[in-house]
Amino acid sequence: MNKIVIVTGSPGAGKTTVTSSAMKSGRYKVMNLGTLMLEIAIKKGYVKERDQMRYLSNEKITELRTAAADHIARQDGLIIIDTHATIQQHGRFVPGIPAHFAEQLKGVVGLIYVDADTEAILKRRERDTSRIREADDKRVLDEQRDLNLAILGYYSSHLNIPLYIIHNQEGKVEQSSKFFEEDLKDAFGER
Numbered sequence: 001m002n003k004i005v006i007v008t009g010s011p012g013a014g015k016t017t018v019t020s021s022a023m024k025s026g027r028y029k030v031m032n033l034g035t036l037m038l039e040i041a042i043k044k045g046y047v048k049e050r051d052q053m054r055y056l057s058n059e060k061i062t063e064l065r066t067a068a069a070d071h072i073a074r075q076d077g078l079i080i081i082d083t084h085a086t087i088q089q090h091g092r093f094v095p096g097i098p099a100h101f102a103e104q105l106k107g108v109v110g111l112i113y114v115d116a117d118t119e120a121i122l123k124r125r126e127r128d129t130s131r132i133r134e135a136d137d138k139r140v141l142d143e144q145r146d147l148n149l150a151i152l153g154y155y156s157s158h159l160n161i162p163l164y165i166i167h168n169q170e171g172k173v174e175q176s177s178k179f180f181e182e183d184l185k186d187a188f189g190e191r
Contacts, residue, residue, distance in 0.1 A: 001076060001107070002073075002075055002076050002077055002078070002079050002107045003077075003078050003079065003107050003109045003187075003188055003189075004072070004079045004080075004081060004105055004107045004108045004109065005078075005079070005080050005081070005108070005109060005110045005111070005112060005184060005187045005188065006081045006083060006097065006102070006108060006110075006111050006112070007019050007080055007081065007082050007083070007111075007112045007113075007114065008083055008084055008085040008096070008097070008111070008112075008113055008114070008148060008152065009084075009113055009114035009115055009148075009168075010114075010115050010116065010121055010141060010144060010145050010148065011084065011088075011121070011141075011144075012116075012121040012122070012124045013114050013115050013116040013121055013124075013168055014114060014116060014124070014168040014173060014176065015082060015114040015168075016032070016082055017168075017173055018114050018166065018168055018173065018176050018177050018180045019080060019082045019114075019180070021177035021180060021181065022080055022180065022181060022184060025181075027078060028077075028078045028079065028080050028184070029075060029077055029078065029079045029080070030079075030080045030082060031072055031075075031079060031080070031081055031082070032081075032082045032083070033065070033068055033072075033081055033082065033083035033084075033096075033097075034050060034053070034082075034083065034084075035050075036068035036071060036072070037053060037061075037064040037065060037067075037068050038050050038053060040064050040067050040068065041053055041056070041060075041064055046060055046064075054087055054088075054089050055089065055090070058094065061094070062098075065098075065101055066101075066104070069101055069104045069105055070104075072105060073104065073105055073106060073107075078184075078188050079107075080184070081105075083096055083097060084096035084097075084148075085097055085113075085147075085148035085151045085152055086144060086147050086148055086151065088140070088144065093143075093144060093147055095151065097151070097155070099155075099158070102155055102158075102159060103159075108159055108161060109161055109187050109188060109189070110161050110162050110163075110164065110183070110184075110186075110187025110188075111152050111155060111156055111161060111162070111163045111164070112163075112164045112165075112166060112180065112183055112184075112187070113148065113149065113152055113163065113164070113165045113166070114166050114168050114176070114180070115145065115165060115166070115167055115168065116167065116168045116169065116170070117169075117170070118138050118141050118142055118145075119138070120169075120170045121141055122137075122138065122141070149165075161187075162186070162187060164183040164186075164187070166179050166180055166183065
C-alpha cells in the first residue's frame with residue numbers, strides 16, 4: 001500500500017531543489033514524473049532528451065503519463081511525485097496532471113505547490129543552462145501560476161486532500177525545505 005504526495009511548482013521556483021531535501025531522510029521514495037516519462041519515451045524512440053517531450057502530441061504524452069502512473073501505482077511506501085501542474089507548449093498550457101492521472105494513482109493524500117517571486121524565477125531560469133525552456137516573461141509566468149493554483153485547488157477539493165503552498169524565497173532554500181518536510185509529515189499523517 002502506498003501514500004502519495006504530488007509536488008508541483010512554477011518552473012524555476014525550486015521545486016526539485018526543495019523536494020531533494022526529503023531524499024536525505026531515506027523515508028520517502030521521490031519519483032520525478034518527467035524522468036519516468038522520459039525513460040519510456042526514449043525506449044519508444046519518441047525523443048532523445050527531456051525538453052523535446054514538451055512538443056509531443058497529446059496522445060503520446062497521455063500514453064507516457066499513463067505508463068508512468070502505472071509504474072508509480074505499483075510502488076509501496078510513502079511516495080513523493082515531482083511534476084508540473086501545467087506545461088507550456090507552443091504558447092499554450094497543457095495539463096501536467098489531468099484529473100484521470102490523479103485518480104489513477106490511488107493513495108494521493110496531499111498536494112504541495114512550491115513557488116517563488118516571479119523576478120526570482122526569471123533570474124533562476126536565466127542561470128539554469130541545463131534546460132531548454134520557453135522564452136517566458138513575467139506575464140506568462142504569472143498566468144501559469146494562476147492556472148496551476150486553480151488546477152491544484154480543484155484537485156484538492158475533488159480528492160478531498162490538503163493543498164500546501166511553500167514560498168521558496170531567494171537564498172532561503174533550507175527554510176523552504178523545513179516547511180516542505182513539515183508539510184509532508186502532515187500530509188502523510190505523521191504529525
